[in-house]
Amino acid sequence: MEIKILFDSNAIDSKFQTGWGFSCLINGRILFDTGEKGEWLIHNIKQMNIDINNIQSIVISHDHWDHTGGLWDVLQLKKNLPVYSCPDFSKNLKENVRKLKGIFIESNHFQQIEENISVTGEIEATYNGKTISEQAVVIKTKNGISIITGCAHPGILNIVKIAKKHFPDEQVFLVMGGFHLLDADTRIIEYIATELKTMNVNTVSPCHCSGKNAEEIFQQIFQKNFLAVKVGMTVKV
Numbered sequence: 001m002e003i004k005i006l007f008d009s010n011a012i013d014s015k016f017q018t019g020w021g022f023s024c025l026i027n028g029r030i031l032f033d034t035g036e037k038g039e040w041l042i043h044n045i046k047q048m049n050i051d052i053n054n055i056q057s058i059v060i061s062h063d064h065w066d067h068t069g070g071l072w073d074v075l076q077l078k079k080n081l082p083v084y085s086c087p088d089f090s091k092n093l094k095e096n097v098r099k100l101k102g103i104f105i106e107s108n109h110f111q112q113i114e115e116n117i118s119v120t121g122e123i124e125a126t127y128n129g130k131t132i133s134e135q136a137v138v139i140k141t142k143n144g145i146s147i148i149t150g151c152a153h154p155g156i157l158n159i160v161k162i163a164k165k166h167f168p169d170e171q172v173f174l175v176m177g178g179f180h181l182l183d184a185d186t187r188i189i190e191y192i193a194t195e196l197k198t199m200n201v202n203t204v205s206p207c208h209c210s211g212k213n214a215e216e217i218f219q220q221i222f223q224k225n226f227l228a229v230k231v232g233m234t235v236k237v
Contacts, residue, residue, distance in 0.1 A: 007035030011231035021066030038073025061150025062134040075100035086133040125154035149177035178208035
């Protein structure tokens, strides 16, 4: 199974647009998050020779502008797309999805959305003094499970543990996405990276809101099993 990186702050080539946020395409069919700006996301999709008509559903990790920014452009280009979202997403987002003929699906619990591809369902966290809900995607292959996060507001360790509950006999092959460690203390980052190592996570790919300090620390701890995320790359899991 393949994960194509569509949006982030770094790219393999200057032909791609970069910015704040994250987006990737899973198995050629499931769009996970949409970055900060639709025009840039669509540009990158075209640069990667991806046919948008092959996208069968969208998963939005959480209701922040840098993850929903390209959603509207995609829905304008393809109607009747299921949009897996957390129940507490804003009324405005829900109404806009429906206005653009998207099919709003609330992820109340862990569920499979395609064969071997699941969403964790709503996980609550606190951000800037307010409650925020987020979900992640879990992919199962012969290598184990791979977990993709948007910002990991509920904590990356917590998200991995929740995924493992549903696949107790599977190794965690890859953890990719925003780890929300941009402003975290170095000691906290080292603890999290070490814990993931202890949990036998094979490969880590922190990006977006993880921060450069975290990326460097994860690289030091995971060494050859650290994978830098860049727009335009394809990751096989």
